[in-house]
Amino acid sequence: MNWPVITPLVIFLLIIFAVGFWSHKFVLKSHSFLEEYFLGERQMGGFILAMTMVATYGSASSFIGGPGVAYTQGLGWVLLAMAQLATGYFTLMVLGKKFAIVARKYKAITLIDFLKERYQSKTVVLVSAASIVIFLFSSMTAQWIGGARLVESLTGLPYTTALLIFAFSVLVFVIVGGFRAVALTDAVQGVVMFAGTLILLIATIKAGGGIPKIISDLAAENPNLISPFGADHTLTPAYVSSYWILVGIGVIGLPQITVRAMSYKNSQAMHSAIIIGTIVVGFIMLGMHLIGVFARPVLPGVKIGDTVMPLLSMKVLPPFAAGIVLAAPMAAIMSTVDALLILVSSAIVKDVYLNYIKPNASNSHVKKISFSVTAIIGFIVIILALSPPDLIIWLNLFSFGGLESVFIWPVIFGLYWAKGNKYGAIASMVSGMCSYIMLDRFYPNAFGLHTVVLPILISMLVFVAVSLFTQRKISQMVPDTSWK
Amino acid sequence: MKKPVNQKDKRFKVAHREALIGVVLVIINFIWWYGFAYGLGSDKVENYRYIWGLPSWFFYSCIAGFVVMVILVSLTVKFLFKDVPFEDEEGEHK
Numbered sequence: 407m408n409w410p411v412i413t414p415l416v417i418f419l420l421i422i423f424a425v426g427f428w429s430h431k432f433v434l435k436s437h438s439f440l441e442e443y444f445l446g447e448r449q450m451g452g453f454i455l456a457m458t459m460v461a462t463y464g465s466a467s468s469f470i471g472g473p474g475v476a477y478t479q480g481l482g483w484v485l486l487a488m489a490q491l492a493t494g495y496f497t498l499m500v501l502g503k504k505f506a507i508v509a510r511k512y513k514a515i516t517l518i519d520f521l522k523e524r525y526q527s528k529t530v531v532l533v534s535a536a537s538i539v540i541f542l543f544s545s546m547t548a549q550w551i552g553g554a555r556l557v558e559s560l561t562g563l564p565y566t567t568a569l570l571i572f573a574f575s576v577l578v579f580v581i582v583g584g585f586r587a588v589a590l591t592d593a594v595q596g597v598v599m600f601a602g603t604l605i606l607l608i609a610t611i612k613a614g615g616g617i618p619k620i621i622s623d624l625a626a627e628n629p630n631l632i633s634p635f636g637a638d639h640t641l642t643p644a645y646v647s648s649y650w651i652l653v654g655i656g657v658i659g660l661p662q663i664t665v666r667a668m669s670y671k672n673s674q675a676m677h678s679a680i681i682i683g684t685i686v687v688g689f690i691m692l693g694m695h696l697i698g699v700f701a702r703p704v705l706p707g708v709k710i711g712d713t714v715m716p717l718l719s720m721k722v723l724p725p726f727a728a729g730i731v732l733a734a735p736m737a738a739i740m741s742t743v744d745a746l747l748i749l750v751s752s753a754i755v756k757d758v759y760l761n762y763i764k765p766n767a768s769n770s771h772v773k774k775i776s777f778s779v780t781a782i783i784g785f786i787v788i789i790l791a792l793s794p795p796d797l798i799i800w801l802n803l804f805s806f807g808g809l810e811s812v813f814i815w816p817v818i819f820g821l822y823w824a825k826g827n828k829y830g831a832i833a834s835m836v837s838g839m840c841s842y843i844m845l846d847r848f849y850p851n852a853f854g855l856h857t858v859v860l861p862i863l864i865s866m867l868v869f870v871a872v873s874l875f876t877q878r879k880i881s882q883m884v885p886d887t888s889w890k
Numbered sequence: 891m892k893k894p895v896n897q898k899d900k901r902f903k904v905a906h907r908e909a910l911i912g913v914v915l916v917i918i919n920f921i922w923w924y925g926f927a928y929g930l931g932s933d934k935v936e937n938y939r940y941i942w943g944l945p946s947w948f949f950y951s952c953i954a955g956f957v958v959m960v961i962l963v964s965l966t967v968k969f970l971f972k973d974v975p976f977e978d979e980e981g982e983h984k
Contacts, residue, residue, distance in 0.1 A: 510977060
């Protein structure tokens with residue numbers, strides 16, 4: 407085992423644990439267990455809010471998969487990755503104050519709470535909960551696998567042991583600490599991600615002999631590597647631009663991001679989070695993908711993209727620094743998994759169990775249920791991850807696009823279009839989900855655009871059409887008083 | 891317990907305006923990104939110019955674009971975004 411590399415990783419894990427147990431105190435003390443456990447009592451300040459959004463969003467694919475593809479594709483892939491800059495400001499600005507105010511009025515703790523109050527429909531709740539559980543399970547499994555692979559490659563432990571170590575570390579602090587632990591550890595993890603990117607970028611440029619040297623080496627190998635079109639000239643402008651939908655503006659429809667847009671304290675917190683978030687997300691995405699490209703002359707001939715970043719860190723950094731840098735993808739993965747875990751748990755406990763199965767559960771019963779559901783989900787994911795499918799990026803993007811096509815319009819029209827009604831929402835969610843799955847299976851990348859584009863358009867048209875068409879029906883059925 | 895949502899709430903006017911600003915910013919961001927990347931990058935690689943060792947399309951689109959967006963976002967938040975309270979109902983009791 408490579409102890410100089412592992413030591414910083416262990417220290418990092420210990421810090422994370424400490425934060426988890428510290429948050430547990432708030433869980434024990436809080437007046438409203440649900441609001442504390444699943445939303446941290448809406449107390450996030452600007453820095454924490456920015457970091458938890460960035461860290462939740464930045465995942466295995468930003469640190470492992472993405473740089474790996476950049477290694478093969480060249481600067482064109484960095485260009486594509488920069489579509490994510492928009493997530494830093496767009497989500498918070500557009501959901502913004504309206505979402506924060508309305509969510510408070512509805513006393514909403516989860517995204518589904520908001521949809522339930524807004525549309526007054528059981529079907530909306532069940533469809534949402536189902537899609538969160540289905541899509542986020544696949545996403546969590548992918549991240550879990552990424553985490554285990556990383557531990558495996560760093561420590562030399564067998565995959566199963568690595569998976570158990572990784573899973574155990576995450577489960578402990580999420581189960582005991584809830585959303586507050588997730589958000590606070592996200593802040594630590596966000597800082598680690600930022601620092602790791604900075605250190606590795608500088609070291610890689612140095613190892614490659616400076617930027618001009620690296621670029622001319624790349625151009626000498628294959629001029630396409632420094633063009634925006636990718637190594638084989640396959641990245642068309644239309645395809646690359648369509649990522650603005652998938653990883654830019656569509657992110658608004660991701661429940662794990664949306665729920666953060668109701669967790670902050672006040673408008674100052676939101677304002678500073680927008681600025682900090684833009685800087686941090688832009689820097690990490692630019693830096694990590696650029697590192698992937700610059701790695702090519704430094705470390706030629708890597709076959710498996712996912713190993714570029716760990717191999718590079720070991721090569722260009724002294725062992726202890728490599729440990730710090732490799733804590734970054736670990737942090738990215740943990741901070742995504744923990745957010746998904748608490749979200750799936752909230753969908754099951756808060757949105758399904760307490761709404762329809764046992765509405766009058768006592769506080770202590772709710773506590774027990776929340777802790778144990780979170781734990782059970784964790785264990786199911788471990789079992790899924792034990793016989794893992796291969797393509798991390800694919801699985802991850804699959805759940806990304808699926809959730810976006812389901813939730814984006816019910817959220818946006820729910821906030822900004824008073825005529826939107828439950829029929830529109832249901833139709834839009836179902837058509838979004840179905841068309842995404844069908845297109846992904848049978849006709850991916852239609853018209854040279856990423857698969858997600860069509861389902862998002864379809865679900866928008868369906869939402870508008872069905873809402874307008876059923877308008878009379880809604881106004882006859884009495885009272886949606888809240889929208890007078 | 892749950893309060894009805896009054897669409898005339900004055901705070902919503904602020905919120906709607908700021909959401910619109912978000913949309914405008916993303917459009918500016920996209921145009922800048924696309925324009926420089928494919929405007930300069932579509933040239934033959936032999937004819938590329940370089941800034942700080944990077945191809946100029948990449949420098950303007952991704953590096954300068956990032957800096958420009960951070961500046962634009964900071965300025966809009968500082969000067970155009972307003973503080974509103976989230977908790978109470980002042981908009982409704984006038």
